[in-house]
Amino acid sequence: MGHYYGNTKIRFMKNMQTIAAQAVALMDLTTLNDTDTAQTIEDLIASIQPKLGVPAAVCVYSQFVSDAKLALAERALKQVKVATVTNFPTGEQPLEQVINETLFAIERGADEIDLVIPYKALIAGDEEKVLTYVKSSKDACGNKAVLKVIIESGELTDELITKASQLAIDGGADFVKTSTGKVAVNATLAATEIILTAIxxxxKNVGFKAAGGVRTVADAAQYLALAESIMGEAYIKPKLFRFGASGLLSDVYATLNES
Known part of the structure; x- marks a missing residue:
């Protein structure tokens, strides 16, 4: 019995290491705090250990996109994309301001734009406003940047999560993203199931990003299993699946360092 348990534990550990290696490659390593500085961005990128795995992207405020690009280049990590946010976090900026933010971010070198929809308008019944924000942002991104659309699922009913996902997809989103990480409820498995089912x-070939609250390899494993069960194994790749996380990297690296 003890020997069997020991073997099971070893197999489980190896499986978690496999998941950890998978998770790091799907990660948008994120810092979106009001206290962020150029040094914050430098420190974030310095936390990447290429021998243990490299994230798909780093996500920072627009004013730090150039700093992120430079820091990645200095560490020979040019393959890591730089993402930024627009209409963040409340989703209440005027459309003209959102589009200007998008264009400025792309000029600074942003590869990916994470747009918060005007989700309060959606709650109030204004679906057209949501669609307009997504379509206009997609037009601004053109072929220069990937558009991830944050629906703020924790603020929506199940029905509205489905509707928001459909509007994002109809508007041309490349990804549907759960959350800003700035509200009480962020990514959940329940919301993930609804979004993936809508996708x-x-x-359409639309990606998914779970953001906020995915902190451990065990957390990541649940999202990966759910996504694979709905979308298939081929869906689990950086072009279609991401984790938005700040704390996940440390647990991933700790798991990969286990012997």
């Missing part, structure tokens, strides 16, 4: 039903 699958659309028949």
């Amino acid at each position: 699958k039903a659309s028949g």
